[in-house]
Amino acid sequence: MIVIxxxxxxxxxxxxxxxxxRGVCESCREIGISEKTFYRWRKQRDGELSS
Incomplete structure (x- = not known):
């Protein structure tokens, strides 16, 4: 697992x-978070960038 x-x-x-x-599932597993968490974080980050 990659630690970031x-x-x-x-x-x-x-x-x-x-x-x-790589697939989303495999990538999230390697980083150590769930797909749901990844999509939530990405949505939050995209919202911050567009503000």
């Missing part, structure tokens, strides 16, 4: 893994 301290970095790392061809 903050949620923004974790979210970006998962997105990088997905872009490299």
């Amino acid at each position: 301290p903050d949620k923004d970095s974790r979210c970006l790392e998962i997105e990088r893994l997905i872009a490299a061809g």
Whole structure:
């Protein structure tokens, strides 16, 4: 498992893994969070960026 301290970095790392061809489930498992958590964090981050 990859250890990354903050949620923004974790979210970006998962997105990088997905872009490299891995599935969301596999990427989240490798980082150590659930898919639901990933989608919630991404939604929060996207909301902050558009504000």
